[in-house]
Amino acid sequence: MPLTKLPVAVLGATGPVGQKLVALLANHPWFGLVSIHSSERTSGSRYFDAIADRLFYSEDELRHAQDMILLPATELSSASLAFSALSASAAREVEPLWLQEGRSVCSNASAFRMHPNVPIVLPGVNSNHVHLVRSQREACGWNGYLVTNSNCSVSGLVTALAPLEGLSPMGACCSTYQSLSGAGWPGHPAVAALANVIPYIAEEEAKVANEARKILGSLEEGRIADRPLTMDVFCARVPVAVGHLMSAHVWFNEEFTVEQVISIWESTPAALIPSAPASSIVVRRENDRPQPSKDVRTGGGFSAVVGRVRKSESGALAFAVLVDNLVLGAAGAALMNGELLAANGYLG
Numbered sequence: 001m002p003l004t005k006l007p008v009a010v011l012g013a014t015g016p017v018g019q020k021l022v023a024l025l026a027n028h029p030w031f032g033l034v035s036i037h038s039s040e041r042t043s044g045s046r047y048f049d050a051i052a053d054r055l056f057y058s059e060d061e062l063r064h065a066q067d068m069i070l071l072p073a074t075e076l077s078s079a080s081l082a083f084s085a086l087s088a089s090a091a092r093e094v095e096p097l098w099l100q101e102g103r104s105v106c107s108n109a110s111a112f113r114m115h116p117n118v119p120i121v122l123p124g125v126n127s128n129h130v131h132l133v134r135s136q137r138e139a140c141g142w143n144g145y146l147v148t149n150s151n152c153s154v155s156g157l158v159t160a161l162a163p164l165e166g167l168s169p170m171g172a173c174c175s176t177y178q179s180l181s182g183a184g185w186p187g188h189p190a191v192a193a194l195a196n197v198i199p200y201i202a203e204e205e206a207k208v209a210n211e212a213r214k215i216l217g218s219l220e221e222g223r224i225a226d227r228p229l230t231m232d233v234f235c236a237r238v239p240v241a242v243g244h245l246m247s248a249h250v251w252f253n254e255e256f257t258v259e260q261v262i263s264i265w266e267s268t269p270a271a272l273i274p275s276a277p278a279s280s281i282v283v284r285r286e287n288d289r290p291q292p293s294k295d296v297r298t299g300g301g302f303s304a305v306v307g308r309v310r311k312s313e314s315g316a317l318a319f320a321v322l323v324d325n326l327v328l329g330a331a332g333a334a335l336m337n338g339e340l341l342a343a344n345g346y347l348g
């Protein structure tokens with residue numbers, strides 16, 4: 001543990017993901033929050049004034065930052081590491097400004113996820129991909145390191161699939177039931193979302209497929225070789241506040257039993273960093289779990305919760321997996337990536 005805390009910033013601090021990052025940074029053992037940033041719409045405002053009408057968490061969780069003044073995202077502070085919860089279009093412009101000035105960035109945004117020199121990392125799933133950052137200075141001309149975390153829905157799938165690598169997964173068919181908070185603030189109008197299901201989320205299905213193949217791929221000679229995995233994906237928005245549920249069917253080259261899979265999941269070690277949960281995968285055996293309203297806070301939102309585990313008629317492993325889209329699917333993953341960069345000596 002460092003003697004002095006590393007100064008960090010949150011970019012996009014006013015949205016649900018940025019608020020969660022600010023909350024998770026209260027009393028963090030390695031990081032100290034020195035600045036918060038947003039767009040020109042809200043910068044210059046006191047934090048609690050800017051988020052008063054879109055407070056996503058309790059005031060107590062965010063109180064340590066209540067009087068901080070929001071800076072424009074383009075104005076760099078003394079932070080050496082920035083956690084980015086910017087919209088993708090803003091991230092594409094703003095994150096390189098920080099990187100060129102020698103700051104590292106852990107980003108939730110999709111802007112650079114599929115860039116060949118940028119890893120998508122979920123600690124405990126593909127922690128070794130963090131070393132792809134070594135290729136960035138020469139290829140991108142940045143003086144800091146950029147690590148991204150995945151799309152929120154894919155985080156549960158890859159957490160479940162990574163420990164099953166020995167069974168040789170070859171294809172998956174997945175349907176998501178994604179919560180409203182996944183669309184940011186203000187998201188869908190209430191009249192369109194309540195008592196309804198919207199069977200389309202722009203660009204989401206391709207993100208789930210492409211990001212799963214990259215995360216489950218291998219780092220070889222300074223590049224990621226994607227895992228060859230056939231992915232059929234369907235994504236829907238459902239009237240749930242927080243928590244993305246996915247139904248998955250996965251076909252393997254190797255024979256397996258359900259008991260064997262559950263035993264592998266229950267013995268999967270967690271990453272050795274401060275925010276990693278005691279269990280990265282929690283298996284529920286009740287027929288009607290996991291449920292967003294009952295299970296989304298498992299492991300503080302850092303655990304993936306698996307249930308309905310069974311073998312299908314076609315021989316697939318079938319299961320449901322739930323993630324807290326704002327923690328394991330977003331802010332918590334970015335925070336753990338900062339810890340992973342620090343633990344590997346990339347932050348000086």
Ligand SMILES: NC(=O)c1ccc[n+]([C@@H]2O[C@H](COP(=O)([O-])OP(=O)(O)OC[C@H]3O[C@@H](n4cnc5c(N)ncnc54)[C@H](OP(=O)(O)O)[C@@H]3O)[C@@H](O)[C@H]2O)c1
Pocket residue numbers: 011012013014015016017018037038039040041042043073084085086087088090094108109110150151152181182183184185186325326329330
């Ligand atoms: N919500 C989820 O479950 C989830 C999960 C995984 C990843 N993500 C990704 O994480 C990021 C944040 O998500 P969110 O749901 O919190 O989004 P959001 O509610 O739309 O918040 C976006 C943030 O970016 C800032 N911003 C927007 N345009 C800007 C610009 N031109 N310059 C500087 N700042 C700008 C906003 O500041 P103002 O308040 O000043 O407009 C706000 O702080 C997005 O890229 C999203 O795709 C979200």
